[in-house]
Each structure stands twice: as C-alpha cells, then as structure tokens.
Amino acid sequence: MSKVVLITGGSSGIGKSVGDYLSSNGYTVFGTSRNPDNYKDSNFPLLALDVSKIDTIKLAVESVIERAGRLDVLINNAGAGITGPIEEIPEEEIKRNFETNLFGPINVIKAVLPQMRLQNAGLIINITSIAGYMGLPYRGIYSASKGALELITETFRMELNDFNIKMTNVAPGDFATNIVAGRYHAPVANDSPYKKHYSNTLKLMNSHVDSGKDPALMAKMIFKIINTKNPRVHYKVGEFMQKFSIVLKRILPDTWYERLLMKHYKL
Structure with a gap:
C-alpha cells in the first residue's frame, strides 16, 4: 500500500523537490502552501496551511486523513530565514520567525x-x-529557532517511543532555493554600527545559497530515511566543510571555534 506523506511548505524549494521525487516513486503526497491557488502546476495536491495558524493546520491534517484514510509520514519543511544584528531585529520579527520555525512544526506534530x-x-x-548547530553572526535568530527544533526532536523521540512513532532531524546546508527571497532582512542602516560587517556577511550568505547544492539531494535522503527501519536522531546534508564544521565545534575549544567562524565571515 502506498504510504501517505504530508509535506509542509511543498510549493517550492526543498519541499517541492521532495514531493516530486516521492510522487514519482509511488507515494501518495500532499503538500501545503499558504496560497495553493498560486501553484496550479504542482505535481501533487497542495492544501492551504499556514504553520502560524492552528486552525489551518487542523483542517489540512483532517483533509489528508479524510481523502487518504491514513497519514504515514509528516515532513516538517516549512520554514523562514531571518538575518540581521540581533540588537536591530524588531522583536515582532523574532517572534514571527520562531512561530514559523519552531512553534509551527510543534503544532503540526501535535495535529498528526x-x-x-x-x-x-x-x-x-x-x-x-x-546553522542550528552553531550561533552564526547575523543569523543568530535563525540558528536559535532551528537549533531548538533539533532539541525538541530529541525529546519527542523518547516520549513517542511506546507508540511506534519515529522522528528524526534532517539538517541541510546551503541549497539552491528561493529562501533568500522569502527571508526577513534587517535593513543595512547607514548609521548602524554593524553596517560594514553585516553588509559583507549578507553578501556572503546570499552567494552561498546561489551556489548551493541541488535540492534533489535532500529528496533522495528523505526517500532513504522513509525506507529505513530505525532512522537516526540526526542527519546532515550538504557540502563537506559545512558538515565538518559540526565536528569541529564538538572537538575544538569554544574560543578556537569562535575564531574560525569570525575568520570565515571576515569579522
């Protein structure tokens, strides 16, 4: 029997790539979008869902179960980028990012x-x-929200053990997607004490995305995980040095690792 998969944020980028790949391999896939009518050419059905609105989460999950009779796999993919000096990011934008990257996924999990x-x-x-494995300059809020989801997953795995429900994290590095277009950028203000370093770091981050990996690599990893009896707690997908940076953080003294990051970002 075909497994039924729900992918949040399935209209573009990694979510669309994963949905297309799973659909072509015989899975029954439902994606979500805040505005599904804008994506009439999707290869799989898109349901209206905004992860910051619990009523839309419940309706989408109920729709999948009503149409397919079951729900085997949830892929919490919807997320948002955010950049800027923490001092200069408005509080409402910080809260909005956590609503999307942490509280939203938690509420979708609760619903399924x-x-x-x-x-x-x-x-x-x-x-x-x-980025969730380390505090990155001018990406601190994004790092924090994604890092929190990593830890939440570790807890959920133990709490769900009795119910034969598996959970895992997949941490991508830089992929060639449209995340930059949807990312909140604190403006580079002319009178900001962070202007020089933030402006240079922003250009570096955007260039990393532009030259990032093909999202198809994430799709293949997701397919592999779905077909793994007991998935690991953490998976990383990306450039060797991005994955190796996590290893370095684990083995190097904190201040050494901090200096490596500052050198990389020319701070």
Whole structure:
C-alpha cells in the first residue's frame, strides 16, 4: 500500500523537490502552501496551511486523513530565514520567525500524532539546518529557532517511543532555493554600527545559497530515511566543510571555534 506523506511548505524549494521525487516513486503526497491557488502546476495536491495558524493546520491534517484514510509520514519543511544584528531585529520579527520555525512544526506534530498513534505507526521528519548547530553572526535568530527544533526532536523521540512513532532531524546546508527571497532582512542602516560587517556577511550568505547544492539531494535522503527501519536522531546534508564544521565545534575549544567562524565571515 502506498504510504501517505504530508509535506509542509511543498510549493517550492526543498519541499517541492521532495514531493516530486516521492510522487514519482509511488507515494501518495500532499503538500501545503499558504496560497495553493498560486501553484496550479504542482505535481501533487497542495492544501492551504499556514504553520502560524492552528486552525489551518487542523483542517489540512483532517483533509489528508479524510481523502487518504491514513497519514504515514509528516515532513516538517516549512520554514523562514531571518538575518540581521540581533540588537536591530524588531522583536515582532523574532517572534514571527520562531512561530514559523519552531512553534509551527510543534503544532503540526501535535495535529498528526493522534492519527499515527491510532495506526501504531508513523514517521516525522523535521527539516532543520546545519546553522542550528552553531550561533552564526547575523543569523543568530535563525540558528536559535532551528537549533531548538533539533532539541525538541530529541525529546519527542523518547516520549513517542511506546507508540511506534519515529522522528528524526534532517539538517541541510546551503541549497539552491528561493529562501533568500522569502527571508526577513534587517535593513543595512547607514548609521548602524554593524553596517560594514553585516553588509559583507549578507553578501556572503546570499552567494552561498546561489551556489548551493541541488535540492534533489535532500529528496533522495528523505526517500532513504522513509525506507529505513530505525532512522537516526540526526542527519546532515550538504557540502563537506559545512558538515565538518559540526565536528569541529564538538572537538575544538569554544574560543578556537569562535575564531574560525569570525575568520570565515571576515569579522
């Protein structure tokens, strides 16, 4: 029987790539978008869902179960970027980012758990970020929200162990997607004490995305995880040095690692 998969943020980027790949391999895929009518050419159905609005989450999950009769895999992919000196990012933008990157995924998980518990089976894959393993300059809020989701997953895995519901994180590095277009940027103000370094770091971050990996690599990893009996707690997908940076953080003294980051960002 074809597994039923729900992907949040399935209209573009990694979510669309994963949905297309799974659909072509026989899975029953439902994606989500805040504005599904804007994506009439999607290869799989898109349901209206805004992860910051609990009522839309409940309606989308209910729709999947009503149409497919079950829900086997949730891929929490919807997310948002945010950049800027923490001092200069408006509080409402910080809260909005956490609503999208942390509280939203938690609420989607809560919505699917009753059905997965009823089935005595399920898999939840949270798309986090390699940035969530370290505090990056001018990406601190993004790092914090994705890092929090990594830790939440660790807790959920233990709490769900009795119900045969599996959960894992997949942390991508830089991929060639449209994340820059949807990212909140604190403006580079002429009178800001951070102007020089923030402006240079912003250009560096954008160039990393432009030259990033093909999202198809994430799709293949997701496919592999779905077909793994007991998924690991953490997976990383990206350039060797991006993945190796996590290893370095684990083995180097904190101040040494900090200096490496500052040198990389020319701070």
